[in-house]
């Protein structure tokens with residue numbers, strides 16, 4: 001039986017259990033850029049489909065006289081460009097009319113994204129997430145087994161491999177864990193307090209490129225605005241969310257001493273107080289080092305897309321600083337009056353993946369609005385378009401490309417919600433060398449992308465049945481280790497920001 005067959009059988013068996021599962025938490029509150037507005041645009045686009053298409057094509061659940069457009073085979077056989085050409089020009093000699101006169105290009109692109117999103121939401125979801133331990137997976141270039149190396153983590157977010165074979169793992173509520181090569185887990189004491197709410201908390205962890213000599217460990221985390229007095233906690237009605245307060249991503253480094261304590265902390269990046277916002281979303285904040293050992297990190301636009309195009313704010317940007325927090329002399333906006341000097345690139349929405357390939361190219365992954373998740377190749381000073389262009393559905397955006405804005409190398413509609421990414425450079429899995437691995441949250445998958453210089457030539461989903469995949473690393477033995485968030489017992493329909501138990505899983509190569 002295939003692993004999907006097994007998952008389906010378990011899903012049936014778990015149906016009864018699920019009926020007693022706690023209700024999922026409330027959906028994210030609409031904010032400045034309007035998740036709510038996004039829903040309204042999707043509703044309008046759905047109405048446009050009803051008005052123009054469903055009479056012949058039917059709907060996700062019904063059959064019309066023309067092919068059903070929500071069919072996964074049809075959708076995977078056609079690129080967005082194919083669909084665009086057909087809808088715009090029609091099919092001569094067939095009943096399919098040309099919509100060039102009736103629908104502006106932007107509405108045709110929105111219809112295409114909407115059809116893909118709708119087809120995905122109509123797809124049956126497994127009601128139960130299986131335990132990955134022991135699962136054997138035969139993928140295109142490598143057979144492997146999943147081995148759980150640690151359990152019981154709360155919403156694990158970042159992972160870094162230590163030279164001694166151990167791992168450092170962050171948990172979003174604010175714990176830094178050290179997991180020894182035998183699986184024994186310890187909590188590092190004295191790590192900085194974090195603001196945990198919705199997307200916010202303790203986020204990424206990375207070790208210094210010269211760790212053996214310096215011992216520095218880098219963390220990204222969210223803090224409340226310094227000096228802000230929290231009001232007394234409100235009395236909440238059932239299902240009501242607590243209010244948010246001004247918060248912001250900061251970057252620190254410190255050392256872990258022999259007693260397992262966090263010491264010598266230095267703050268490397270902290271924004272001016274006016275950049276702290278009460279939005280609870282899109283903090284970034286992946287860490288990476290470039291070939292010269294400089295520290296790169298990402299910060300999301302905090303739910304307001306105008307921030308991404310504004311060089312005066314650190315929000316919606318990738319940043320580059322020296323390891324002591326100083327600004328590199330060749331940063332692209334260093335001499336631009338009013339620009340934040342640490343900015344490396346801009347026009348980003350919520351970047352949560354950063355990785356260099358062997359040739360030194362910097363790859364980035366970011367969450368799109370509804371659809372339009374992106375894999376980008378980063379150029380210093382580049383504008384990646386968020387706020388103006390997107391491949392997804394977003395109120396206020398009607399173009400997919402614009403002069404001076406760099407488009408993605410790959411994008412995903414429906415959404416997969418890419419988080420950590422990594423280029424594999426070890427030699428445990430010969431068929432995977434130089435490939436880009438993408439951890440995806442809502443897609444609940446680990447994806448393998450074959451790179452050829454600046455292009456992606458092939459993609460494969462390695463697994464998608466074990467919960468959200470948050471981040472990954474290569475351990476000292478050359479094994480890929482991934483953080484999985486398993487919403488076991490609560491099905492899969494929770495918001496992305498929900499707190500869930502997590503696992504560390506190792507991919508063990510099989511002949």
Ligand code: HEC
Nearest residue numbers: 052053056066067074078083086087091094095096097099
């Ligand atoms: C009057 C009926 C009619 C309407 C209205 C119509 N279509 Fe079609 N469409 C067809 C038929 C029939 C075909 C199949 C043509 C063939 O392959 O011979 C088709 C084919 C297509 C295809 C190609 C499917 C494939 O095989 O990949 C797409 C995409 C498509 N239509 C999209 C749309 C969209 C989007 C709308 C609304 C904006 C729409 N159509 C409105 C009749 C219609």
